[in-house]
Amino acid sequence: MNKKGSIVIIEDDTGDQVVISEIFEELDYDNPLIFFDDSEEALQYLEITEDEPFLVLSDINMPKLNGMELRAKIHNNEDLRRKSIPYLFFTTSAEQQHVIEAYSRSIQGFFVKSNSYEKTKNTIVKIVEYWQECESPHYIKNAQQ
DSSP: OOTSSSSEEEOOOOHHHHHHHHHHHHHTTOOEEEEEHHHHHHHHHHOOSSSSSEEEESSSSOOOHHHHHHHHHHHHOOOHHTTTTEEEEEESOOOOHHHHHHTTTSSSSSEEEOOSSHHHHHHHHHHOOOOOOOHHHHHHHHOOO
16 A cells, blocks of 8 residues: 555545545645546556555546446456555445445445535545554565565
């Protein structure tokens, strides 16, 4: 996990993109944001980029390839799996079946977007700060070299 890497946000709702952008701008993290409103484009980016993203925050309800399908494709790709990029759902609802399915696909977190700007901001702070403190096999391996 590259703690200085980009934060990939997969979100097709432009209103949510604006709010998330504003929150990250206010929080002033060093990580660049990369938005995708299409899961297939996000997958292509993750497969070919030299960048090793810090986090992936993904909505579930996406056109073409939903968040669950995208997670499965990432998890089944050995090169992407080795990068140890935390993949979290950041979505509008937490239907029990979605939560069960997400964790059965080795998701690293499932968060519900709030209608409150402050609550959403607090959730993002918790997510980013948790992963900034977390160690991963890829990160430890690179630090030891």
